[in-house]
Amino acid sequence: MVSKKSKNIHSIQDMTDKVLGAQAGSSGYLDFEAQPDLLKNRVKDQKANQYQSFNEALIDLKNDRIDALLIDRVYANYYLQSEGILNDYRVFSAGFESESFAVGVRPADxxxxxxxxxxxxxxxxxxxxxxxxxxxxxxxxxxxxxxxxx
Incomplete structure (x- = not known):
């Protein structure tokens, strides 16, 4: 997850009644729905604002329309670093199982x-x-x- 440091959100415990964003259909959103005790039961209205892309969600995060964004840590760090704003944000775990990334090649290769x-x-x-x-x-x-x- 990622939030602005100015929001003073350090962990999912700080998400009580906060507005959460997530990409529709993402693995994070699916975990949010499947494991409500971790995060869903804490956030405002027990729902996440859904976005078609992480870029749309990150715009709302930057403009304080959401308090935190459920996003993969690696992508969050990459995006914030490439925008030169990593120091203004806090990236932390939502408590869901981590995922690995891979480079795909054809089985014959x-x-x-x-x-x-x-x-x-x-x-x-x-x-x-x-x-x-x-x-x-x-x-x-x-x-x-x-x-x-x-």
């Missing part, structure tokens, strides 16, 4: 998959992966598979 995986490991060993990750996502987003190949 086994050599490409091996080359990509090896490149990630080498970049991580050289510290370049962490540097890029910090620049664009505000944190190290390497998976345990990449980290454990050191």
């Amino acid at each position: 086994k050599s490409l998959l091996a080359a990509l995986n090896q490149a990630f490991v080498e970049l991580y060993q050289e510290g370049k992966f962490q540097e890029i990750s910090q620049k664009w996502f505000g944190e190290d987003v390497a998976t345990s598979q990449v980290k454990n190949q050191e």
Whole structure:
């Protein structure tokens, strides 16, 4: 989740009677509906304002039309960092199970998959992966598979 630091929201406990936004159909929104005890039962009217895109939701967050946005941490960090406003916002966990990201390749492209995986490991060993990750996502987003190949 993400909120403006000026809103003084540090965790889901601070979301009582606050206005929440989420992208319609996103995994975060589905978790919000499926696990109401974590967040839904706290927020104003026990609902999230739904948006067709995260960009629309982020505009409303910037303009104080919502108090917080249910969004993937990696994307939130990337967007806020690329806009140069990361220091004005707080990114925190909603308590839902985390998700991993992947680079997709066709099943027949086994050599490409091996080359990509090896490149990630080498970049991580050289510290370049962490540097890029910090620049664009505000944190190290390497998976345990990449980290454990050191």
